[in-house]
Amino acid sequence: MNSETDTGQPAVELNDVSLVFDGATEDDRVLVLDSVSLTIPAGQFVAIVGPSGCGKTTILNMLAGLLKPTAGTVKRHGKPVDGPTNDVGYMMARSALAPWRTARKNVELGMEINGVPRRERSKRASELLNRVGLSQFTNHFPSQLSQGMRQRVAIARTFAINPDLWLLDEPFAALDAQTRIVVQLQFLEMWNGTGQTVVLVTHDLEEATLLADRVIVIGARPGYVKSDTVVDFARPRHIDELRFDARFTEIEHLIWRELRDELV
Amino acid sequence: MNSYDDSNVVSGQESSSGLISERVPKFDMSTLPASKSRWRRIVATIDPFVQLARLLFLVLLLVVWKVAVEQEWVNRIFAATPGEVLSGIWDVITNKLFWEDASVTLKEAVVGFALGGGSGLLVGLITGRYTRLGKVFSPFLTFANSLPKIAFAPIFLLWFGVGETSKIVLSIVVVFFIVQVPTQAAVGLVEPDLRVVVDSMNASEYQKFVKIILPGILAPVFGAFRLAAIFSLLSVVFAEILGAKRGLGLRLITAKNNFNIGEMFAYTVILGIMALCLNGIIGVIERRALRWQGAGSRGAVISI
Numbered sequence: 001m002n003s004e005t006d007t008g009q010p011a012v013e014l015n016d017v018s019l020v021f022d023g024a025t026e027d028d029r030v031l032v033l034d035s036v037s038l039t040i041p042a043g044q045f046v047a048i049v050g051p052s053g054c055g056k057t058t059i060l061n062m063l064a065g066l067l068k069p070t071a072g073t074v075k076r077h078g079k080p081v082d083g084p085t086n087d088v089g090y091m092m093a094r095s096a097l098a099p100w101r102t103a104r105k106n107v108e109l110g111m112e113i114n115g116v117p118r119r120e121r122s123k124r125a126s127e128l129l130n131r132v133g134l135s136q137f138t139n140h141f142p143s144q145l146s147q148g149m150r151q152r153v154a155i156a157r158t159f160a161i162n163p164d165l166w167l168l169d170e171p172f173a174a175l176d177a178q179t180r181i182v183v184q185l186q187f188l189e190m191w192n193g194t195g196q197t198v199v200l201v202t203h204d205l206e207e208a209t210l211l212a213d214r215v216i217v218i219g220a221r222p223g224y225v226k227s228d229t230v231v232d233f234a235r236p237r238h239i240d241e242l243r244f245d246a247r248f249t250e251i252e253h254l255i256w257r258e259l260r261d262e263l264v
Numbered sequence: 265m266n267s268y269d270d271s272n273v274v275s276g277q278e279s280s281s282g283l284i285s286e287r288v289p290k291f292d293m294s295t296l297p298a299s300k301s302r303w304r305r306i307v308a309t310i311d312p313f314v315q316l317a318r319l320l321f322l323v324l325l326l327v328v329w330k331v332a333v334e335q336e337w338v339n340r341i342f343a344a345t346p347g348e349v350l351s352g353i354w355d356v357i358t359n360k361l362f363w364e365d366a367s368v369t370l371k372e373a374v375v376g377f378a379l380g381g382g383s384g385l386l387v388g389l390i391t392g393r394y395t396r397l398g399k400v401f402s403p404f405l406t407f408a409n410s411l412p413k414i415a416f417a418p419i420f421l422l423w424f425g426v427g428e429t430s431k432i433v434l435s436i437v438v439v440f441f442i443v444q445v446p447t448q449a450a451v452g453l454v455e456p457d458l459r460v461v462v463d464s465m466n467a468s469e470y471q472k473f474v475k476i477i478l479p480g481i482l483a484p485v486f487g488a489f490r491l492a493a494i495f496s497l498l499s500v501v502f503a504e505i506l507g508a509k510r511g512l513g514l515r516l517i518t519a520k521n522n523f524n525i526g527e528m529f530a531y532t533v534i535l536g537i538m539a540l541c542l543n544g545i546i547g548v549i550e551r552r553a554l555r556w557q558g559a560g561s562r563g564a565v566i567s568i
């Protein structure tokens with residue numbers, strides 16, 4: 001957490017947030033989110049699970065300042081969100097790399113936008129690519145990299161801007177089972193101890209329980225906070241082993257029972 | 265499998281060394297023969313059958329052509345054999361005046377391409393980026409694009425005279441739409457996920473334009489440029505045929521009027537070669553600018 005943003009206020013605060021997608025007529029209006037309230041202290045890793053179309057991504061877009069709520073307030077560190085800021089790291093299922101940029105240049109993208117000098121950019125990009133295990137591929141284009149490698153470049157790109165808040169929209173969903181574990185591990189390794197706040201949207205309950213400090217279940221449309229479960233395993237977590245832990249299974253089962261009723 | 269204890273928890277400081285094997289391979293790659301030189305690799309891709317079949321087909325075309333002329337399928341006065349065309353080409357290119365006319369035509373085509381392509385790119389970028397503005401102009405642009413633009417050649421001749429200007433203007437009008445339409449479409453298709461990412465990074469309009477949109481539309485824009493180069497040459501030659509002081513179109517129609525059909529066809533072949541060259545030059549620039557596109561298809565995809 002950056003000292004300048006450490007105001008003692010929660011990193012993220014949604015207060016009675018409702019969102020309506022406008023339609024052609026009044027009948028076409030859709031209530032996407034219904035009075036969602038959610039407070040996330042700085043440095044917490046929160047996972048949001050819920051059925052398709054429950055408004056999970058919408059919550060991320062509002063936190064990113066890309067979307068405004070119809071009613072209620074969205075605050076970060078006590079200040080209302082009114083547009084994108086350069087301290088938010090947004091990651092999606094597809095790596096969304098620029099195909100015309102090499103791995104290194106992709107990692108530099110956010111730093112370029114923030115006006116980081118060339119030397120420093122290059123140094124930090126090398127360092128981050130090294131940390132995600134891609135030091136040999138800095139000059140490769142995305143088309144020359146596997147899905148897992150591309151997603152690791154995307155992680156490096158997001159770390160490069162040193163975000164205060166991570167918004168992860170199913171970033172591991174497009175990876176095969178083994179690559180997913182590797183990339184999840186790598187993300188956790190790098191995030192651990194940074195004090196950065198993470199909001200992860202996922203369909204994968206196991207992933208949510210493994211990675212997060214708290215799992216929020218969002219009920220089916222209109223989305224509302226159905227349950228809020230604390231997952232209190234110590235960090236750093238050994239997620240490749242934790243998934244076989246009995247208490248882990250218990251917690252996952254508990255959340256599953258909340259989620260099950262929402263899937264139709 | 266290790267027991268689950270904290271002693272080997274990977275800390276945030278370490279690299280991912282635990283995930284990447286440090287084992288030394290048994291197979292020694294230095295025992296492999298040296299890889300083929302670049303030249304030999306190119307030679308290896310040549311398929312003798314394809315080359316031979318091409319040659320045979322070319323011979324067949326020339327024979328049919330020669331027979332058609334000699335059997336007088338069309339009036340012999342208005343026809344020329346392959347040999348007559350070949351000697352026509354020789355006569356033409358050994359004449360000093362030809363090179364002056366060729367440079368006039370080339371200059372008109374290049375200037376028309378540059379101005380028409382440049383303005384097409386600019387307008388396409390604006391109408392693609394600012395969709396409301398695009399909507400305002402869309403019916404006008406669509407209708408103008410539907411007009412047979414080549415039919416404006418006679419009126420341009422009256423407006424701008426028989427000199428080079430009328431040719432350049434016709435080329436601009438033709439080339440503009442060839443570039444503007446795909447540019448506008450391409451702007452809307454640039455990697456939507458990437459745009460969300462740069463939006464969330466709070467990039468300025470200028471940064472989004474330079475870092476994302478411009479490189480993102482290059483592939484379709486270059487496709488349009490290549491087509492536009494050929495159509496630019498086509499337009500100026502057509503305008504020259506209608507009336508000009510200098511230029512290959514003028515030479516071509518003069519040869520026809522003199523019943524010098526061999527020479528007339530010689531000009532069409534030469535113009536074809538010129539169009540190929542223009543296309544090739546743009547192709548070379550395109551391959552340099554779009555180096556990343558071929559990167560995956562050269563067998564260099566890495567997977568872990």
